[in-house]
Amino acid sequence: MGELWTQMGSLMATIMFVYAMVERFFPAALRDTLQIHTQKVVNMLYPYVQITFPEFSGERLKRSEAYTAIQTYLSENSSQLAKRLKADVVKDSQNPLVLSMDDDEEVTDEFQGVKLWWAASKTASNPHAYSFSYYSPPDGKRYFKLTFHKKHRDLVTVSYIKHSKWSHIVFEHPATFETLAMEQRKKDEIINDLVKFRNGKDYYAKIGKAWKRGYLLYGPPGTGKSTMIAAMANFMNYDVYDLELTAVKDNTELRKLLIETSSKAIIVVEDIDCSLDLTGQRNMKRERCEEEEPKDYPSKKDEDESNNKSSKVTLSGLLNFIDGIWSACGGERIIIFTTNFVDKLDPALIRTGRMDKHIELSYCRFEAFKVLAKNYLDVDSHHLFARIATLLEVACVTPADVAENLMPKCVNEDVETCLLSLIQALEKKVAEELEAGMDEEKDKEEPTEQEEKNNGHSTVEDVKENGFML
Ligand SMILES: Nc1ncnc2c1ncn2[C@@H]1O[C@H](COP(=O)(O)OP(=O)(O)OP(=O)(O)O)[C@@H](O)[C@H]1O
Numbered sequence: 001m002g003e004l005w006t007q008m009g010s011l012m013a014t015i016m017f018v019y020a021m022v023e024r025f026f027p028a029a030l031r032d033t034l035q036i037h038t039q040k041v042v043n044m045l046y047p048y049v050q051i052t053f054p055e056f057s058g059e060r061l062k063r064s065e066a067y068t069a070i071q072t073y074l075s076e077n078s079s080q081l082a083k084r085l086k087a088d089v090v091k092d093s094q095n096p097l098v099l100s101m102d103d104d105e106e107v108t109d110e111f112q113g114v115k116l117w118w119a120a121s122k123t124a125s126n127p128h129a130y131s132f133s134y135y136s137p138p139d140g141k142r143y144f145k146l147t148f149h150k151k152h153r154d155l156v157t158v159s160y161i162k163h164s165k166w167s168h169i170v171f172e173h174p175a176t177f178e179t180l181a182m183e184q185r186k187k188d189e190i191i192n193d194l195v196k197f198r199n200g201k202d203y204y205a206k207i208g209k210a211w212k213r214g215y216l217l218y219g220p221p222g223t224g225k226s227t228m229i230a231a232m233a234n235f236m237n238y239d240v241y242d243l244e245l246t247a248v249k250d251n252t253e254l255r256k257l258l259i260e261t262s263s264k265a266i267i268v269v270e271d272i273d274c275s276l277d278l279t280g281q282r283n284m285k286r287e288r289c290e291e292e293e294p295k296d297y298p299s300k301k302d303e304d305e306s307n308n309k310s311s312k313v314t315l316s317g318l319l320n321f322i323d324g325i326w327s328a329c330g331g332e333r334i335i336i337f338t339t340n341f342v343d344k345l346d347p348a349l350i351r352t353g354r355m356d357k358h359i360e361l362s363y364c365r366f367e368a369f370k371v372l373a374k375n376y377l378d379v380d381s382h383h384l385f386a387r388i389a390t391l392l393e394v395a396c397v398t399p400a401d402v403a404e405n406l407m408p409k410c411v412n413e414d415v416e417t418c419l420l421s422l423i424q425a426l427e428k429k430v431a432e433e434l435e436a437g438m439d440e441e442k443d444k445e446e447p448t449e450q451e452e453k454n455n456g457h458s459t460v461e462d463v464k465e466n467g468f469m470l
């Protein structure tokens with residue numbers, strides 16, 4: 001009997017051991033295989049596509065920008081449709097209570113007749129998972145899930161994800177204030193202005209003004225307006241929002257877009273005079289802008305035409321955008337307008353307080369040339385500089401023109417050859433200007449025609465006289 005019990009005992013132990021081994025290894029492996037095959041079958045039969053946007057992503061588990069953008073986008077829809085909402089208090093905001101979808105809530109959205117489902121969810125909590133993470137809360141990972149029929153995959157991934165919100169690309173323009181061809185005095189003035197703005201939170205609060213600053217950059221094409229915006233953005237390290245007004249449907253859409261900007265934002269409207277009917281003279285302006293454009297750019301013109309037809313952003317809408325309460329919603333906002341025709345803008349748009357600082361970008365003078373020579377040829381001085389300095393006193397050439405001539409055309413082109421090619425171009429330009437001046441003398445009876453020809457571009461005299469405007 002005793003022997004039987006011993007055998008039973010060892011049999012039981014063996015069974016327990018085998019069971020433990022099976023339990024430990026096989027079920028997991030089997031479950032995985034089973035899961036993979038089940039998923040395959042489901043994928044074949046399930047006609048929907050799901051995209052997940054986790055709140056925290058990347059190696060350092062930073063808060064995902066896509067998640068934030070979706071949250072903002074859905075907060076409008078969801079606060080009307082979802083039954084369970086979550087209220088968040090946003091510090092420094094005019095409207096401190098923000099409603100968003102609660103976890104496990106689902107809302108339906110429609111885009112171009114296609115139905116889509118958004119769900120806010122959370123993975124099961126794991127109290128230990130993030131105990132060392134600064135970024136993520138310990139109560140599970142939140143995410144949004146977008147579900148739609150697979151036949152609409154292209155529409156959703158190409159158009160819907162982008163619609164009514166900013167498309168996001170990494171800003172990688174290499175321009176800095178150091179490489180910007182401009183007088184050092186002007187550069188320092190702009191840098192100081194930016195620094196004062198960046199550190200001015202308390203000051204703006206004290207004087208009761210929204211923390212924002214408007215810059216108007218004006219000057220002929222190729223003088224570095226866009227380059228300066230890039231330098232400003234790199235210096236401030238803010239997000240840059242390039243606002244193409246002609247593509248914005250109306251003032252409401254403009255407002256929506258601005259609400260979606262981040263709290264450290266540079267909002268850029270390039271060629272403001274060509275964008276919209278801001279003064280009630282759209283046709284006149286647009287004709288002029290079109291004249292400026294080379295004849296071989298029909299596509300841009302056509303595009304503007306069709307966009308303009310549908311765009312109903314008005315001057316007052318734009319002024320509201322500058323002054324509006326959105327800009328006071330806790331954050332530093334810089335608004336930059338650029339134009340080639342500053343005189344033609346509506347005074348209401350550029351009055352002090354809206355566009356706080358007017359910066360003229362003008363033709364290339366010797367100091368600016370030296371920056372370009374350093375950038376392009378890595379030289380600080382050269383015996384040909386004296387000749388170039390004299391020519392730049394009289395020639396109306398933009399930094400873009402100078403840069404083009406300084407760029408070596410082939411690998412074995414040396415500094416001297418590049419500088420000589422610039423001198424040649426400058427001499428040609430001066431000769432042309434002299435010739436044009438003589439023609440002007442002849443046509444003195446028709447001064448208005450010449451004014452039209454200049455069309456807001458500074459002449460050599462203008463630039464010398466006005467220089468940098470505050
Ligand atoms: N001040 C500058 N400093 C350095 N590079 C410049 C400067 N101005 C122009 N450039 C060079 O010329 C090119 C054109 O300049 P940019 O696009 O900034 O001109 P813009 O004033 O914005 O012209 P547009 O009015 O046509 O938009 C730039 O890519 C840059 O290489």
Ligand SMILES: [Mg+2]
Pocket residue numbers: 225226227270338
């Ligand atoms: Mg530009």
